[in-house]
Amino acid sequence: MDGRLARVAVSLTPPSRRWCALVLGVGAAIAFLQSAAGMAPEMPELALENPAPGIYVHYGQQAEMTRANFGDVANLGFVVGARCVAVIDTGGTFAVGRALRRAIQRIATVPVCYVINTHVHPDHVFGNAAFTDDHPQFIGHVRLADAMRRRGPNYLNALGRDLGDIAQQSAIVLPTRSIATTEELDLGGRILSLRAWPTAHTDTDLTVFDDASRTLWLGDLLFVGHVPVLDGNLRGFLAAIAELKTVRANLAIPGHGRALAWPEAIAPEERYLTGILAEVRAAIKGKRTLAETLATVDGGGERWLLFDDFHRRNVTAAYAELEWDE
Amino acid sequence: MTARLACVILALGVACAGAARGQDAGPADSAVWKKVHASMFGNAILEAADGVVTLDTPKRAEDAAIVPLAIRAQFPQTKERHIETIWLVIDNNPSPIAAVFRFTPESGRADIETRVRIEEYTYVRAVARTNDGKLYMAANYVKASGGCSAPAGKDAVAAKANLGRIRLSVHDGVEAGRPAIAQLMISHPNDSGLAMDQVTRSYATPHFVRRVEVRYAGKPVMNADVDFSISENPNFRFYFVPAGGGELDAKVVDNQDLEFTARVKLDSPRLGAVSTPH
Numbered sequence: 001m002d003g004r005l006a007r008v009a010v011s012l013t014p015p016s017r018r019w020c021a022l023v024l025g026v027g028a029a030i031a032f033l034q035s036a037a038g039m040a041p042e043m044p045e046l047a048l049e050n051p052a053p054g055i056y057v058h059y060g061q062q063a064e065m066t067r068a069n070f071g072d073v074a075n076l077g078f079v080v081g082a083r084c085v086a087v088i089d090t091g092g093t094f095a096v097g098r099a100l101r102r103a104i105q106r107i108a109t110v111p112v113c114y115v116i117n118t119h120v121h122p123d124h125v126f127g128n129a130a131f132t133d134d135h136p137q138f139i140g141h142v143r144l145a146d147a148m149r150r151r152g153p154n155y156l157n158a159l160g161r162d163l164g165d166i167a168q169q170s171a172i173v174l175p176t177r178s179i180a181t182t183e184e185l186d187l188g189g190r191i192l193s194l195r196a197w198p199t200a201h202t203d204t205d206l207t208v209f210d211d212a213s214r215t216l217w218l219g220d221l222l223f224v225g226h227v228p229v230l231d232g233n234l235r236g237f238l239a240a241i242a243e244l245k246t247v248r249a250n251l252a253i254p255g256h257g258r259a260l261a262w263p264e265a266i267a268p269e270e271r272y273l274t275g276i277l278a279e280v281r282a283a284i285k286g287k288r289t290l291a292e293t294l295a296t297v298d299g300g301g302e303r304w305l306l307f308d309d310f311h312r313r314n315v316t317a318a319y320a321e322l323e324w325d326e
Numbered sequence: 327m328t329a330r331l332a333c334v335i336l337a338l339g340v341a342c343a344g345a346a347r348g349q350d351a352g353p354a355d356s357a358v359w360k361k362v363h364a365s366m367f368g369n370a371i372l373e374a375a376d377g378v379v380t381l382d383t384p385k386r387a388e389d390a391a392i393v394p395l396a397i398r399a400q401f402p403q404t405k406e407r408h409i410e411t412i413w414l415v416i417d418n419n420p421s422p423i424a425a426v427f428r429f430t431p432e433s434g435r436a437d438i439e440t441r442v443r444i445e446e447y448t449y450v451r452a453v454a455r456t457n458d459g460k461l462y463m464a465a466n467y468v469k470a471s472g473g474c475s476a477p478a479g480k481d482a483v484a485a486k487a488n489l490g491r492i493r494l495s496v497h498d499g500v501e502a503g504r505p506a507i508a509q510l511m512i513s514h515p516n517d518s519g520l521a522m523d524q525v526t527r528s529y530a531t532p533h534f535v536r537r538v539e540v541r542y543a544g545k546p547v548m549n550a551d552v553d554f555s556i557s558e559n560p561n562f563r564f565y566f567v568p569a570g571g572g573e574l575d576a577k578v579v580d581n582q583d584l585e586f587t588a589r590v591k592l593d594s595p596r597l598g599a600v601s602t603p604h
Contacts, residue, residue, distance in 0.1 A: 064472050121474040151476035154445065199481045232480050287497060289439065290394040309472060313388035320392050320559065
């Protein structure tokens with residue numbers, strides 16, 4: 001998202017200027033009211049794939065969130081049981097969440113009882129608000145609520161800035177049920193196993209395993225094609241990967257990119273992150289500054305989508321984490 | 327000055343969060359900057375910083391929580407001519423005045439490298455005052471990060487658990503009489519407290535480093551009034567002039583009056599560096 005586009009977005013949406021004025025009075029809290037500004041625009045039907053019985057995946061675009069893609073950049077999906085449906089991530093805007101909800105209504109005859117967020121990032125959670133009428137349990141990592149409070153106002157601000165009226169009705173919906181370690185959800189003849197991870201991609205990572213089909217939903221613990229993103233702890237990320245590789249799953253559904261066989265799916269990501277760990281450690285040992293390190297760590301030369309958008313950020317986060325080790 | 331800084335923070339406060347959002351006006355035109363300029367510098371004219379300081383920033387804040395920047399003096403510090411103060415201003419942050427750094431001739435060079443949070447598309451400014459009272463400004467425009475990066479820390483629990491670790495180090499190869507690089511790291515959440523609890527509708531307690539004092543052989547080499555625009559785990563690189571032996575010591579105070587100290591003994595003639603946290 002470049003500045004030019006963002007300015008266009010601002011100029012298209014006079015409400016956001018009024019919103020600025022409100023901020024003058026009551027501060028960041030008002031961000032949560034931004035969603036009341038108007039109705040979200042309609043977007044095209046979401047394409048779904050059905051890789052296993054009862055398992056439905058929508059592949060988000062491999063892009064940053066823009067007005068053109070409605071913020072539909074993360075993989076979303078749902079699992080249908082005999083009793084009810086569990087939604088796994090809801091998309092980057094209310095519009096995406098609503099499109100997902102309609103897709104579910106076309107396929108499932110049972111209600112949505114669970115909305116699971118795999119982590120705090122906006123492209124995975126801002127569609128939550130489209131499901132509030134279903135009165136599901138909103139389920140997340142034990143630290144998700146706190147992370148949403150800390151990051152929510154910034155995320156909403158950035159969403160309004162970058163997507164303008166496309167972002168309308170998008171809102172923070174906090175989890176109503178928290179997972180601290182592992183828990184099972186019974187969808188009726190179908191058990192989902194949830195697992196909360198120590199800080200890895202973020203400090204709110206949650207994986208979902210469907211026992212019936214041996215499908216593992218990894219959220220952004222797995223990137224396929226899209227360069228992995230580090231917004232948590234690099235060593236924690238690698239530790240989680242090592243542990244996840246022992247899960248006996250048939251199919252892995254990443255947060256971004258195509259579903260693949262497990263654990264082969266995660267090999268490129270593990271190589272990339274391991275490479276960054278080694279390179280950044282060497283740079284710190286060599287007394288190179290963060291800025292100098294950013295100029296030299298190339299991430300192993302593999303071809304990744306969105307590399308220019310996230311690689312330097314990953315190196316920055318890795319450096320800030322690892323320099324305390326020296 | 328701390329009181330004045332606090333006053334400006336209060337006056338501008340969260341008000342500035344979105345005030346100039348997305349604007350790409352000239353550096354002089356930002357509404358926030360006009361307020362900061364008037365409150366900090368009155369009617370004083372700020373000259374272009376060419377030949378005085380440079381400001382290095384990335385074009386884009388890749389990680390909104392950790393944006394590295396460097397302010398570099400373009401001449402050495404001498405008794406006759408030196409930079410006394412550098413203000414670091416981030417127009418569109420909730421608290422625009424990120425830091426006020428003070429240097430002395432004993433600093434050797436009035437350089438500072440640190441990391442800041444960048445919330446929005448914004449101008450970042452370094453205003454330097456030389457010992458003749460003149461003011462100079464360097465300004466860069468920095469784009470905000472993409473949507474999934476936030477200025478909040480990466481791991482709030484870890485940040486609290488590690489609170490108060492401090493490390494002061496001096497780069498190897500130090501020579502008496504020549505400016506040497508030192509680095510101060512403080513493990514601290516540096517939390518603005520601006521995140522609101524949606525259930526209780528109350529704000530978190532702000533907890534951030536507000537004062538940094540570094541002395542060599544008892545004389546100040548770098549002091550700073552800072553706030554939560556500085557990244558979690560504040561990190562500063564700066565210079566001092568060792569004179570064979572002596573001690574570099576740092577004192578850090580946060581807004582809850584917690585105090586953290588560290589010192590490095592410089593062994594003459596090798597001038598090795600050993601960090602001793604307290």
